[in-house]
Amino acid sequence: MLRLSSSNSSSINSTFGATNLTGIFIAPHVNSSSTNITSTPILPDPFSNLLEESMLDEISLLDLAMEEGFSQAQASQLEEELDSDSGLSLDSSHSPASPSSSETSCSSAASSSSTSATFSEEGAVGYSTDSEVATAEEGAVGGYSKLCRMSYQNPSQFHGLPQLDNISHNHTYNLPLSSVFAEDPELPISSGKKAMKHSKLQPPQDLYDKHSSRDERRARSMKIPFSNEKIINLPVEEFNELLAKHHLSEGQLALIRDIRRRGKNKMAAQNCRKRKLDTIINLEQGVHDLRRNKARLLKEKMEFIRSIRQMKQKMQSLYQEVFTQLRDEEGRPYPPSEYSLQYSADGSVLIMPRGVTTAEQHRKPEKKQKDKKK
DNA sequence: CTGTCGTGTCATACC
DNA sequence: GGGGTATGACACGAC
Structure with missing residues (x-):
């Protein structure tokens, strides 16, 4: 009866979401199932793929940002500097x-x-x-x-x-x-x-x-x-x-x-x-233009990362809000320590007992749980 | 004194 | 083939 989440769903367990997905967490199974676990497929989330990719990419994006040694402020500063034409190193040796x-x-x-x-x-x-x-x-x-x-x-x-x-x-x-x-x-x-x-x-x-x-x-x-x-x-x-x-x-x-x-x-x-x-x-001049373009792209990247971070925080709060409203067939709330919402690869959201995972999924959910307890 | 720059000139390739 | 053009290389004076 349990629909196990996909392998990567556990990794996004705590962070999946969209800007407004409250509706999809309404438990459709209340009073309709003999089990206490939902099995009803849920509407696909149009943001799921985008967000999944974004989240999965975030680490690498951040890594990139770190690699380049750029903060957003630095990127902005660089762009301003380049806008002010100071990047053009036309020294006096090029005098006519x-x-x-x-x-x-x-x-x-x-x-x-x-x-x-x-x-x-x-x-x-x-x-x-x-x-x-x-x-x-x-x-x-x-x-x-x-x-x-x-x-x-x-x-x-x-x-x-x-x-x-x-x-x-x-x-x-x-x-x-x-x-x-x-x-x-x-x-x-x-x-x-x-x-x-x-x-x-x-x-x-x-x-x-x-x-x-x-x-x-x-x-x-x-x-x-x-x-x-x-x-x-x-x-x-x-x-x-x-x-x-x-x-x-x-x-x-x-x-x-x-x-x-x-x-x-x-x-x-x-x-x-x-x-x-x-x-x-x-x-x-070409070098100058390319540098300015690079700074602009870097700045955009930083803004995207910040935006993704904000969306994740919002999704976390939505998750909590939805989860606390879920009730089993007897009208009791699901204890967060025993259940969690799983977001599968096909877009459906399931409520699952914690610890009921496949062998491959076993470690990460536990880890997540530990993190949650922290 | 030394390095750099601007210029004239030559050699050469190309048209 | 002669003349013009383009360009790398070199030499030189100015700075």
Whole structure:
């Protein structure tokens, strides 16, 4: 006559339930059975499966939470921190080359130079110069610094990164400072550099005019009759026309080709670096988003665990309430020490005498009973 | 003095 | 095949 509970019902004996299952515990067997044990199937509980799984999972959930070392407060805090964007570790090393925005303009100023002094050499150590003639004949125009604007640079992209502002470099490539500045006694090295360094304003235009790249100096020394800007940026057709218009020596032609190649490659390198930087920024943003998402999910998990705990407590009180209202066929209450409600796997709820279990179920109910007595 | 950063250049692969 | 582009590697100056 006894319907034994399923193997896992005993484990949830003290905690099964739903938000409102009072009705299902009303003893349907009062005065209807010759035994004092109910055997009537009870309406399936729509919450049973969900709750069973939840309860069975709770331990592992809690374990997970413990494993991750997170309290709900911590999860909330983490999420807030991530919301405040502090998780994005974009350090200053990702600063753009310079905040300038104009198009490539490495040219022009060279032609205004009238300096005729010479300098010894480029100072390039590891490079094999293509245009050796140019290198050998390279004239010196001291005190020039490069002013090549990056074609890709868009300062608006970095507006949110104040640490990236005010980056200014004075690249006098491969030129010994002595030769760079020797030509202009009005620009002592230290004061000139300090003026650049400590002034957030752009240096005066005439200072820029006196700066040029190595290729510009080479072009001047080889008496190239047009600007490097044209050499580099002219379309092939116009470029060839330009070459045809002038009678140029082999050395001049070789230098011009090198200047064009280097100029193109310079812009390509700048674009390449910009893309690389963008990729890094995007990846960091992705990491930030994923971290924030993880924190949010963790927070949700904690809330679910708390909710499940509250439901269990509620079910416990409902269990007590229902059990105390049950009566046997003679109208007597069931003593809790001798009977308990069992919740079977098929959704039915049975009242069973304690200790009447299968061999497998024997231990846990006893344990539960002990716990109850505590 | 050393490490880092930005940049130009070269070599190479690819289109 | 020449020219352009993309990119890793290297060197160098600035800081």
